[in-house]
Amino acid sequence: MRxxxxxxxxxxPTADQACAGYLAEHAGFRLFVDPGYATFPRLLRHAPAASVDAVLISHGHPDHCAGLNPLLRARALADDPPPALPVYAPHGALDAVLTLDRPGMLAAAYRLHSFRPGDRLRIGPFTAETRLLPHHVPNAGIxxxxxxxxxxxxxxxxxxxDIAHLAEGADVLLSEATYARRVPAADAPYLLTAELAGRYARQAGAARLLLTHLWPGSDPAAALEAAGETFTRPAGVAVADLVLDF
Known part of the structure; x- marks a missing residue:
């Protein structure tokens, strides 16, 4: 897997960093996970829009799914439109994004597969086991x-x-780490620290930890330092164009 x-x-997004967006590839199949704000131009550095085989979305916040709109536009409005794109998302997560354009404009460009966190999905060569994790809206750990x-x-x-169970023995745990060491009280039930991400990675026996969803302007070195207090295996921060083969 790549x-x-x-x-x-x-x-x-910031001037240098798009929001959540990950391309998982295996056996020639391209799965776009969480096309957040500003990820579509980054995708085009690696693959044309028509080459994406499926999309998988964890939850309906726009920093995880707003980039679906330009992806669908690029496919629907092409001179030779590719087949409908399978899109997997929790029930209702894409209601707002899919109504950005006039009714019917993008209808032929996608095929929506709604699921409930806890469902098991088969997407090309991938098996996606999902699990409900706590957030402001229903969120599927994958x-x-x-x-x-x-x-x-x-x-x-x-x-x-459930995070440690989700990541048990994983080659990579790609973990939310909005804050390094302390989440403001109002958001404490819904967001993680890098320190906690490291702890869950250690409990899971994950081979590698990749921190993501850092708050704009925060120091990646501080996040890695916090994670390193509880996780001693290789760790990094998710930045654009980072490629891992495992």
Whole structure:
């Protein structure tokens, strides 16, 4: 499996970093996970719009799904439109994004597959086991596997023992880490620290930790330092164009 990071900024994109966006590839199949704000131009550095085989979305916040609109526009308005794109998302998560254009304009460009966090999905060569994790809206943690390789992705989440279960023995845990060490009280049930991400990665026995969804302007070195207090295996921060093969 190959993972290409298209962005990893929380809440809104910065001049240098798009929001959540990850391209998972195996056996020639391209799965676009969480097309957040500003990820579509980053995608085009690695693959044309028509080459995406499916999209998988963890939850309906726009920093995780707003980039679906330009992807669908690029496919629908092409001179030779590709087949309808399978899009997998929790029930109702894409209601706002799919109504940005006039009714019917993009209808032929996608085929929506709604699921409930907890469902098991088969997407091309990938198996996606999903798990409900705590956030402001229903959020699906995703355990993506293919040919023995495992990527665990939290989406956006607050503290939960289910994170360690989701990532058990994973090659990579791609974990929400909005703050380094302390989440403001109002958001504490819904977001993670890098320190906690490290703890869950250690409990899971994950081989590698990749921190994502850092708050705009925060210091990646501080996040890595916090994670390193609880996780001693390789760790990094999700930045655009980072590629991992595992």
């Amino acid at each position: 993972l290409t990071v298209l962005g990893g900024c929380g809440a809104w 355990r993506l596997s293919a040919a023995g390789s495992v990527l665990a992705y939290t989406g956006d989440t607050g503290p939960s023992p």
